[in-house]
Amino acid sequence: MEQLKKRRTRVLRACENCRQRKRKCSGKVVCSECAKYGDVCVIRSHFSAASSISTPQSDSKEQLEIPDYLSVRGQNDAPEYFGPASNYSFVNQLNRVLQQLDNSNDDENKGLDRFGMGPSVLDQSNTDFSVDEISTDTMNRLLVAFLETWSVTCPIFEAPQLFNLASHTWKSPSSTPNDRALLYLVLALGASTSYFDVDESNADVFPLARGFFNLALHAVPGISSQTSFEAVRVVFLMSLCACALGDTALSYVYSGIAVRISLAIGLHKNSVVTRSPDYAHRQRVWVSIWQFEHYWSFCVGRPSSLGESVTAPEVKKEDFTYSGYGETNSFITTSEHMKLRVQFATSLTKINMELYSSKNDLLTILSKVEYFSSEIDNAYFASSDTQITQAKIEDGVEFVKIERIREWFWIRIYYLYIKLIIFRPFLIFSVYLTNTSADVSQSIRDKIKAGADTCVEVAIELSDFIIKLNKKVRMLQPVLFISSYLESTSTVLLFYTVSSLASISDVLARRIWNALQVTRSFLNGSYGYYIGSPKIMARDGLESLHEVLTKKDTDDRKTYLDKIMSAVSVSSPTPQEFQDEMGLEAFWMQTLDWISYS
Template identity: 25%
Template sequence: MQDESRAASYVHDLERKVEELTAQLRDSTSNQQRQGKEHSEFWTTRNGPSILNPDIRTDDNEQSSSEAVGGEEILEVNRHTNSIEFHGNTSSAAALGQLQKKREPLKSVAHEDEDEEPTVSTHQGGESVPKSIVSTLHNPNFQIQSPQLTQDAHEVSLRDSNFYFEHAHVFIEGYFENLHFIHPIIDKENFVSRAHELWMGRNLQPANGFIALYLSLLSLGALTRVWDQPQLGGLGRFEWSRKLFTEAQGFLHNSLFTNDLETIQALYLMAKVCQNELTPHLAYMYLGLAIRTCLAAGFNRETSSPKSRRHDWISKTWWGLYSLEIEMSFSLGRPDTLGMDEYHNRSQPGREEVCDSTVIPIMVDCARIVRSVSIDIYHSGVSTHEQLQRSLQIESRLDAWLEELPEILHPSFGHSRQGLVPISSLRDPKWSRRQRLVLEIRYHNIKMILFRPFLAYLTSTTEDKSGNNWEPEAQTVLEMAARKCIDSSKKTVDIIYETFRQHTFFRCWWYNTTYIMFAVTNLLLLLLRGPTSLVDHLEANTIRDSVKKTIEILEAMDESVVARKSVEIVKSHFKEYCDGDDASQNQQQLDNEDGDIPQPDMAVNPEAFPFGGLSYGEFIPDLTFVTGFPDYPFESMISLFGDITGPSILD
């Protein structure tokens, strides 16, 4: 009861502070408008209302304050595919786009390839920036290709190779021992049995849907398994995966509008291949086809027929796709295609007995929280005051979701929690270890996206050009929210770093690149523009350590071309911070030598950098870029992944 009383008192005090904050900031906005200061740009968006006063608008675009805080929408043409790609304000692209705006003045890309024409990306508000990073960081090695053979010739070729029997078992285990545990929607026993029929030639006319499922599962297994040898059968990881993907696509094309379970599962796996190839736009498209096919088959509806083993797997498939659809759509800032929940009355897998499929309804609960973040925070059009209150309410739901996890899936498993006797984690099954890891990362990913608008707002409006700081109460309340974002960003980096250190399998889950880049974007944003009161000297050191860990993580995934380009960008921006930090210290040293007293207050000396620092050369001796991207301004990070979950989504 005492804990509940303290919690109620805390919430009451917080609400009172938020109300005071809103009043103070609205007064500040009004004063700035009356004075006609140049720094009013900090308080209003380009085409939207005042960030703190929704009644004050510029132009005719009635953009919500939450959109102004949450990020900008990006619409770009990918010059590799000639396709238009949209990335909304909950995407990594929006987060990276905000980083671009924090750098003043904007710099254009220093060196364009001489044989290529620069492309232009258009942002909300009509601003153009040089060179589309959607194109720059596109994965050119992964392309959808039409099979070179007809279906009949293709099937004959597969039979001649005995459906890749010699290596198939390696790729099958590569899938079922890894990503299968995150969305366990495929019946392994049934799949292996039908695969044996292919290998033994017992089924002379296998369904196209199953062949597509078989080949796409092999493709994903080849892509995400640990390769202790460079090649199998003369082909490497990506060669095998892309070959199998192309062949699966050929059979899928002939059964694309067949409403059977195997076709749906094949589409799901192909979306996962695209997701881990770091081509999120294609993943979104394949997953959309899987959802549409489910709805066309009525797999989202409960039936009156007797329950069967197939009924259970249809339920697992539908609800697994349901959660993935919300998460993937949110990570791209796009709407999901599910419609109202009232449409979907298919029974969920049971929760009573904890097993590997218990994670499916748990992820459904998590996905619904993610949807609340999108609707109630990023697309609600409410004031900053209301936005913060809603964020705290969603955080309570998220914390309750975490605490209600089964003991074996809780991140604290193996340690004492809520007075319970510690449970040994040495003999827990593999599926629980995989799921526990992913659920913890999902929790922190949602939390950093939930509170990121307040970090972005603080770094935009910490102080105006006249050098006047905010009122202490206002600063304190907003910093509380921003700190939650930073804490979860650092925790995300720590979790992935420690898992990389201990388990090689996790380095092959390439989608980790997206989570890491979203987290490091927040950390760089704070380092480069954070208020002095939010980042003291000690915390700056820990944030720098997290950025260095991020670099190590990305370098460990150097098989991926996108991960390689990503680490170059992080190094470039981190070097910019470290160089600025060194210059600030050198200037202060010169001032001291001249007998001047240094000015520690950023409000008085806004040009001084507040962080004491580590020289860049102390930990990264050489930053000579050899990939053709010699100087990355913030605009080069705009659309790094168009994938998070937002949160972005870990498998």
């Protein structure tokens, strides 16, 4: 009888996390599911008493719903491909907010079109490219470029493995299709990198990257239907290549296929008990896939292919520590870098679900932001490797071993990017509160302003770190990622400038101005996908900031939408500046000619 009574017990109010996960909530002060995942347990209409985030009692009565324009749904209630966590969506929402403030009826996608941010689609039909004209020296240079860049964030291969693959595969008629595809993809990724300066940036590398990518596709046309470890490696590198070449949708699809094949062959169950000779290599492949798939799904703003039943992989020191190649010990890797990438990827999944794709009220979102920010800080600064947690670029950094600099650079900008993403909704909230008729307490307004200010500080710090370290230490970089990060920082600074109006202090205005100006200068003369959009964002931010500073006594409701959407003076793709005014469409036609890869 007691058993029957227990079975009939119902929880009247499930917490928000259990609602989203569609799990049965235990109804306790901190429910069993939230305790399991270490989440803040929040019930709609009030906060859990045991929550680590406290909210003033007077604020708990304010139930402000999140603005509709944070939703993944468009105006016609149709799902948008890029979810709310993506920068595409953020720029689109920025345009909507500005239209609301300016009572404009312009097409909602005009901002994306004007900024040249339409998604790219790779042309896979070109079969004219051949390795016959590519020298062995060029091939070796691209292998090294891959090891210096992509191998830092996805350490699949140790240097001897890669060189051995090349020696047995390059222009060898007896090599297997999978090995040829694997080598071509590595070379494509190496070709998608560049130095960010006029002397070393080369416009010819991207046709090379696309050529090798197409060769790989034609070498293994049915690779997606194979269920083998070799297929996993090839499909995952296809995802990285599509990403590097600007086709985010194709990259997202390939990463999902790599996950599905991995699960089908049990790669996630790579047991120590049945440790094979290539155990460490298989572990590196699985961990690289797991963390990249979480990261890229978040950037695209779409669901991860990995379900909750697939737990975060363990990063073991013996599997991810490589002492280096040759007499100079080149291409060393450490396990601490990858441990942080896995921890960050875990957090991104929760951030997307509970912050960006959530229907919680505003107060709940505020508490989530504080929680996630603290979680990221704790993970980052708890690392035993103090080199990769440094904040300042000290004098003499150029004398530090380059491999250590690369690991520091990539994990530091990853950390700052997540912080930027966590606080970015505050920019929209601040505009929303400016135009809502709701009676909102001052404490909530102060929290939102503090969050928006934090987002701006992080944007300035992120762009400053990327540019300063690259000027101190010359490093090859995957062009798309650097461009994407600077696009995000420039978008945030542009949004803050046009929405804060005359309230920007002179000191902050100078810092924003410097960040945007240095971004434009840093990108001048560089080639690659998405180079143009952050330059335009930065230029428009400078134009809008100039308007704010020169019109401080004007109506504080003016958004300067006309300045953003009208013709502006923009930077030439060459180091020289245009002297005449030109529209953004004309500029983009020249830009497309400038980065023509065919």
